[in-house]
Amino acid sequence: MKPTIRDVAKMAEVSISTVSRVMNAPETVIESKRSRVMDAIQTLQYQPNAFARGLIYKKSFTLGLLIPDIENLYFAGVIRGMQDACIKLGYSLMICNTDRDKERLLSYIDAFHEKQVDGIVFASDVLYPEYYEKLVGCRIPFVLVSSHSDEYDIPCVEIDDEVAAYDAVKFLIELGHKQIGMIGFNHDNSISGPPRYDGFVRALNEFGLEHNVEKIKFANHRFEHAYQAAHELFTEYPEITAVFCVADEFAMGTISYLKDRNIHVPGQVSVVGFDNLRMSTMFIPKLTTIAQPIYDLGYRAAEKIHELLTTGSVEVKREKMEHKLIVRESSREK
Amino acid sequence: MKPTIRDVAKMAEVSISTVSRVMNAPETVIESKRSRVMDAIQTLQYQPNAFARGLIYKKSFTLGLLIPDIENLYFAGVIRGMQDACIKLGYSLMICNTDRDKERLLSYIDAFHEKQVDGIVFASDVLYPEYYEKLVGCRIPFVLVSSHSDEYDIPCVEIDDEVAAYDAVKFLIELGHKQIGMIGFNHDNSISGPPRYDGFVRALNEFGLEHNVEKIKFANHRFEHAYQAAHELFTEYPEITAVFCVADEFAMGTISYLKDRNIHVPGQVSVVGFDNLRMSTMFIPKLTTIAQPIYDLGYRAAEKIHELLTTGSVEVKREKMEHKLIVRESSREK
């Protein structure tokens, strides 16, 4: 059996309240007893039972994180950031990978509810009404990271996807490209799909290149889909010399396709990605991409839910973080 | 306030024990009351409090997972497998990323202890005596995944690293290569470093190629280190025509270096990786590699700790899973 506070009390020959005090307000107990208690704790390897504490505090000091796809390196970054923040703030973290499955996500919320997590961070996915209802029904505070909601007024941390996409496309235009395509996220199951598309369109319009607006194919989060989308894009518009991809993984899929078709990147076609995953410097050629502050996004999300939990509200509801274009090898002047 | 069992009882006009019964042994309560209770549960969105339950059952139905580096895709796979198994077995999962930091790992064990996790899965790292002592001190059962311990008798699930490495090198030899190098893990901070090295040596010896034994450089888990190691390897032994890399990430680093040196893969040099990460089919060229059943490893690890938890022991202590050589584009006949 694991030792309880009673065992410690017995060994130190004090009452259990005294033991409790050395753990929660050491200064209120006299030195001699305190050290006896600490010795006992040490030798018994005593750890207070979080269940008992939770029952009293009505807090678990645990946060839940819901992510759509753990095999996407993007989330590895937000997990790291969030976990570091959790350490700083004294929380444990419960990470759940939904694989973009609605049922699964809903059942994770139940688990969070039962485990009494103090707050939830919901990452990168569309906040469907069912999710919202359930979360609100459970009375668990939550924030969004790399996501937002137009319907509901939920705190969130993300970058400005529209501007980021605009920057990427503008960069391509300034390189002299006139025939520009895009591999985007489907609008109906992605949160950043629409704004990135808008950024693409705005840049095109601003530079009188609106004839490109139709040169777009959508893919479903993964490399293979982007490969296929690139195939469709280049079959339909062989004149394209530059492609804006809304994810590094899409950029890799596109380049892979181009390679198989013997089209050289960046010699014949320039490609810019999005996210700046660790992978983007490992790929050949190294990816020109829009860098998101992935780690910081995760970190801030944890701070934000903590703010919400402790103060009851949040100073800035919709927080935008900075993105940055990083030029590497997959793009070149036309 | 979140509703308690008392609120449900009041609304359904029964005693709290009856409510408890409909949750734990529904058949023992009469239909009429049961449905009243279920209605109440529904409308109140009641979830039993895991703290209270934990206090009684002395179980948290939560497992802890310790991984060294969440930005390594390898672990994404074991997490997925483990989480799926956890769903099946009724556990929640607490994932902690140690970043290979001893202090951090130790403090995560404390957190697990406090949170009363039922068991711990320790992934892919060396089980240092401090860890072992601490784990045993906490009386938390644990198993190793993609790891093992020679000093302690701990249940584990892994592949046969020696044989896998042997297979990879043998494949290169049978392709006609005579000058073969290796990029390995440092032996002092990796668990699979030594056996994979042994496999390399055995294959060499078996085919009379022992002059290659010295052609080895070590790297530290990451792409950049492998790039540097490849630089050293090829500077020292420019005659090399094939390289066995003990990780896909190393293979990518090596190929990247070769590319920068204008050495063609697989035209001039063949490279084989290890792990078969999702990435390995995204890279150019696609990686020939030793596939580990990563997902299954995670899945089995969860089943194993569950077995240990429920039966008190484990049927097969050291479990080996199958690896498989997958030939793709990064290797070619000499």
Add this chain to the structure above:
DNA sequence: ATGAAAGCGCTAACAA
């Protein structure tokens, strides 16, 4: 400064 005792939400033994 310290101890006794109530109570957090639940389960299980016991009574009815």
Add this chain to the structure above:
DNA sequence: TTGTTAGCGCTTTCAT
């Protein structure tokens, strides 16, 4: 079949 009650390990009044 159902209700009453003790008690899981802890914190926190309230006395002392």
